[in-house]
Amino acid sequence: MPGGVSSPGRASIPRATLRKDRWRRAPIITFILLSAWVLYALLRTVWQAAYYDDKAHYLSPFYSPCVTASCNPGARDFGTWFGHFPPIIPFAIVTLPFLLGFRLTCYYYRRSYYRAFWASPPGCGVAEPHASYSGETKFPLIVQNLHRYFWLAAGLISVINTWDVIQAFRPNDGHSFGFGLGTIIMLANVVLLWAYTLSCHSCRHIVGGRLRNFSAHPLRYKAWVYVSKLNAKHMQLAWTTLATLALTDGYIALVASGAFSDPRILH
Ligand code: FES
Numbered sequence: 001m002p003g004g005v006s007s008p009g010r011a012s013i014p015r016a017t018l019r020k021d022r023w024r025r026a027p028i029i030t031f032i033l034l035s036a037w038v039l040y041a042l043l044r045t046v047w048q049a050a051y052y053d054d055k056a057h058y059l060s061p062f063y064s065p066c067v068t069a070s071c072n073p074g075a076r077d078f079g080t081w082f083g084h085f086p087p088i089i090p091f092a093i094v095t096l097p098f099l100l101g102f103r104l105t106c107y108y109y110r111r112s113y114y115r116a117f118w119a120s121p122p123g124c125g126v127a128e129p130h131a132s133y134s135g136e137t138k139f140p141l142i143v144q145n146l147h148r149y150f151w152l153a154a155g156l157i158s159v160i161n162t163w164d165v166i167q168a169f170r171p172n173d174g175h176s177f178g179f180g181l182g183t184i185i186m187l188a189n190v191v192l193l194w195a196y197t198l199s200c201h202s203c204r205h206i207v208g209g210r211l212r213n214f215s216a217h218p219l220r221y222k223a224w225v226y227v228s229k230l231n232a233k234h235m236q237l238a239w240t241t242l243a244t245l246a247l248t249d250g251y252i253a254l255v256a257s258g259a260f261s262d263p264r265i266l267h
Pocket of ligand 1: 102199234
C-alpha cells in the first residue's frame with residue numbers, strides 16, 4: 001500500500017525533489033551542531049566536577065540548582081533537597097528532564113531534528129523516504145503537545161539562573177560586590193535564555209491567544225506585540241542560547257578547575 005508522497009491524490013512526481021539549491025546543507029549542519037552539543041552536554045553532566053567556583057560564586061547552568069548533598073556546599077543556594085546521589089546519577093537529573101523536554105518539544109527544534117535526524121522530510125519540497133506519516137497524533141510524538149507545560153518549567157529554571165547571576169555579583173560568600181569576565185558571560189547567557197523562553201510560540205499564545213479582540217486588553221496586546229517581535233528571532237535565539245550555555249559552562253569549568261584565572265573587573 002503506497003503511503004506518504006505516493007498516496008492517492010498526491011501529484012505523481014518521480015523525482016525526490018525539483019529543488020536545485022543546496023537544500024542538503026541546512027540539515028547536515030544541524031546534524032553536526034546538535035550532535036556536538038549533545039555530546040558536550042553529556043560529557044559535562046556526567047563529569048560532576050569543575051562546575052562551581054567558590055571565590056567568584058560562579059555556578060554552571062548545567063548544574064543549577066545544585067540541591068543534593070553531593071554538591072559543593074557553597075553552590076547549594078536553594079538548600080539540600082536530596083541526600084548523596086550515586087556517582088552514576090548526575091546532579092543535573094533534577095532539571096535535565098524539564099530542560100530537555102523544553103528544547104526537544106520546541107517547535108523550531110522539532111522542525112530541525114525531524115529534518116536532520118529522521119529525514120521527515122529532509123527539506124521543504126523534498127519527498128520523505130518514509131512510507132507513512134501519522135503526524136504527532138500517536139505515542140511517542142504526541143508528547144510534543146506538552147510543550148506549553150515544559151515552557152512553564154523552563155521559565156522557573158530561568159528564574160533560578162537569574163539568581164545565580166545575582167550571586168555572581170556577590171563574590172566571597174556574598175560579603176562584597178564585584179564582577180569579573182565570568183559574571184558578564186553568565187549575565188549575557190541569562191538575558192539570552194530569557195529572550196529564547198519569551199520568544200516561544202506557546203508563550204506568544206499564552207500572552208495573546210484566546211482573545212476576541214485586543215482593544216479590550218491593551219496590556220496583553222502590548223505584551224503580545226513585544227513577544228511577537230522576539231518570536232520572529234526564535235530560530236536565532238535557539239542556536240545562540242545553545243552556544244552561550246556551552247560557553248558559560250566551559251568558562252566556569254576552566255575557572256573552577258584552575259586552568260584559567262578569571263579577570264576581575266571589580267573586586
Ligand atoms: S516553540 Fe521553541 S521554545 Fe517554545
